[in-house]
Amino acid sequence: MALVGASFTASAALVDYPLAGGQAVRYAVAALCLLAVMVWRRERLVLPSLRQAGRLTALAATGLTGFSVLVVLATSRADPSLVGAVVGATPVVLAVTQAVRERHLALRTLAAAVVVTAGVVLVEGLGSADPLGLVLAVGALACEAAFSLLAVPLLPTLGPLRVSAYACCAAVPQLVLLGLLAPGPFLAVPDGGELVALAYLSVVLTAVAFLLWYTGLARVGPARAGLFAGLVPVAALAASLALGAETASPHAVAGALVVGLGLVLGLAPGRRSSRRTGRRTRVTA
Structure with missing residues (x-):
């Protein structure tokens, strides 16, 4: 997530470059890099099943192609800060979705996701948008959540490296068709x-960050991994400060601290035991 945030300065250099073609080249090169890593590590090439192929196609269409396009369209109808704040609600979406799937609400994780989202809003600030711009921003939020949620069932069988490589491969023809x-x-x-x-x-x-993200996602689950999405605007701010592109405002510094607080709240180990009425009872926080 820190790499994603720091990448905004690189993305700004491609404002005048063809969107679909540039993204197609990006994912094609990333796919070649990931496939080369598979060969170097002597990973067995596992062909996805029909259901897995469908899920990979949906993952590429939403988390890769859809997100890239919707963010550009949304920022043309809304302030970038508002788009960033809406997409910053990803931790809450992931926490609630996992709670629904598991039929168990982890209150501390949900509270941490809310705190992280509040920190993101402080860092980004709130801008203006017309109704269509707001809808496009919400669509980008849904695509960002799908990037993790659609990958979760694939990781145990295909692994982070294959999921990353196959998703990039699936995105290339989608972007080529869109660009044409x-x-x-x-x-x-x-x-x-x-x-x-x-x-x-x-x-x-793409190649490095995707592999890192899916490896972490497989280890800690979408709800806890989603908390780290709050690092995106913090890393973007840090990169801008390092390059002298902007100065730190008080609300941005406060937002970064709130994001850190949310991460501590969501990732700190819980208490495991307590005594009630003279009997030993094991509980999970």
Whole structure:
């Protein structure tokens, strides 16, 4: 998530580059990198079943293709800060979804997700939007949540590396089709800055970050992993400060501290035992 937040400066270099074509190149390069890692690690090539292939296609259509497109469309109709604040509700969505799936509400995790989301809103601030811009931002939020939720059933059998590689492979034809149908050029010759940005987004933000995220997701589950989405605006702010692009406002600093508080609340180990009426009873926090 820190890598995602720090990538916004790279994404800004691609504002004038064809959207679908650039994203298609990004995921194609990332897929080649991940497949090369599979060969280097001598991972067995496991072909997904029909159901798994369908889930991978849906994952690519929402968490990769859909999210990329909706964020761009939303920021054209709404302030980027508002889009960031809406997408920042991802921890709450993941916590509630896991509670519904497991039929068990972990109050501390849900409370931590609310705290993290409040911190994100403080960092991002609230901007203005027309109704369509707000709908597009909510759509981006749904796609961001789907990026994790659709992957959860795939991780035990395919593993983080295969899920990352296969999802990138599935996204490429989707983006090619979208780019060919959309007006304007599909690809363009990148200048030096755009080439560096595409390389960073392909290797670091996609190949490396996807593998890290899905590995962590398999270990701690979507609700607890989702808390780290709060680090995205914090890392983006830190990168901007390091590059001298902006100065830290009081509400942004306060928001970063609130995000940290939410992470501590959600990840701290719980108490495991208590005594009641003279008997030993084991409980889980």
